[in-house]
Amino acid sequence: MVADTDTTSWAELHQQTVERLRAAGIENAPNEARWIIERAAGDPYRLVADKPVTVRSHHHWRLMVERREAGEPLQYVLERWPFRRLELFVDRRVLIPRPETEVVVDAVLDEHARVGGAVVDLGTGSGAIALSVASERPGTEVWGVERSPDALAVARANCTGLGRRARTVRLVEGSWFAALPDELRGEVGVVASNPPYVPDAAELPDDVERWEPIDALRAGDDGLADIRVIVAEAAEWLAPGGALVVEHGDDQGPATRALAASAGFTEIRTGTDLAGRERFLVARR
Numbered sequence: 001m002v003a004d005t006d007t008t009s010w011a012e013l014h015q016q017t018v019e020r021l022r023a024a025g026i027e028n029a030p031n032e033a034r035w036i037i038e039r040a041a042g043d044p045y046r047l048v049a050d051k052p053v054t055v056r057s058h059h060h061w062r063l064m065v066e067r068r069e070a071g072e073p074l075q076y077v078l079e080r081w082p083f084r085r086l087e088l089f090v091d092r093r094v095l096i097p098r099p100e101t102e103v104v105v106d107a108v109l110d111e112h113a114r115v116g117g118a119v120v121d122l123g124t125g126s127g128a129i130a131l132s133v134a135s136e137r138p139g140t141e142v143w144g145v146e147r148s149p150d151a152l153a154v155a156r157a158n159c160t161g162l163g164r165r166a167r168t169v170r171l172v173e174g175s176w177f178a179a180l181p182d183e184l185r186g187e188v189g190v191v192a193s194n195p196p197y198v199p200d201a202a203e204l205p206d207d208v209e210r211w212e213p214i215d216a217l218r219a220g221d222d223g224l225a226d227i228r229v230i231v232a233e234a235a236e237w238l239a240p241g242g243a244l245v246v247e248h249g250d251d252q253g254p255a256t257r258a259l260a261a262s263a264g265f266t267e268i269r270t271g272t273d274l275a276g277r278e279r280f281l282v283a284r285r
């Protein structure tokens with residue numbers, strides 16, 4: 001459809017968006033429509049509702065609506081998503097940052113307040129954990145490790161977006177601790193990670209399976225393949241008293257605590273998400 005951009009207002013386009021998203025079976029159509037409009041218009045809906053739509057922003061709107069109608073997650077369509085105090089750029093190269101990981105960052109900051117030192121985020125993806133620490137604890141030395149060069153490009157874009165607060169962040173490509181410089185061995189205050197932890201055979205929601213990077217999610221028969229490596233190697237990199245904080249699946253608490261105990265960690269506990277489910281390990285060296 002060609003827009004008559006002299007006369008079409010954002011309010012009219014909003015109504016069309018709601019109808020199209022509803023027809024595509026999207027439950028939260030009115031809100032999603034508003035977010036799409038705000039992204040295309042570049043301003044809050046209330047400020048633009050009566051204003052005419054430009055040709056350029058109409059084009060952007062049309063592409064977003066088509067992508068959402070095709071089932072692409074809203075976060076990728078909008079190319080940005082809030083995470084704690086940040087608005088992160090996200091696309092199909094990275095996992096969409098989840099609310100449970102926001103809670104993991106609280107534990108990372110608490111442990112860092114106690115022990116200080118550098119923070120390492122293993123499997124940084126969009127940079128959600130690393131950049132939250134850099135932004136909420138300015139001046140902290142933060143290392144973000146990522147195996148996927150594609151994901152690392154997204155983390156770098158988000159790092160640039162953080163401006164001066166990112167000056168203490170280093171993003172490095174490689175597998176878990178092998179990507180870190182040797183000087184950090186025994187010196188790290190907090191090792192944080194939201195690694196892949198979904199068992200290979202476990203069912204995932206259709207939109208996750210179809211759109212999100214599978215290497216960011218699956219981790220062997222029991223989902224613990226990556227957690228096993230991280231827990232086994234972390235103590236060597238932590239300073240005395242340093243902490244390991246690792247997100248995991250809601251049925252992996254006992255197994256993860258057992259791994260931490262056999263790796264010699266102390267003060268082992270499991271943190272819960274906002275719904276009260278066991279979702280992350282906190283253990284001290």
Ligand SMILES: C[S@@+](CC[C@H](N)C(=O)[O-])C[C@H]1O[C@@H](n2cnc3c(N)ncnc32)[C@H](O)[C@@H]1O
Pocket residue numbers: 094095096097098101122123124125126127128129145146147148151174175176194195196197215216217226
């Ligand atoms: C569950 S995602 C978490 C992304 C981000 N930290 C977050 O919380 O939204 C796991 C990330 O670990 C990365 N990853 C998987 N295996 C890795 C490895 N061996 N070394 C480093 N990163 C790895 C994936 O590419 C993915 O970006």
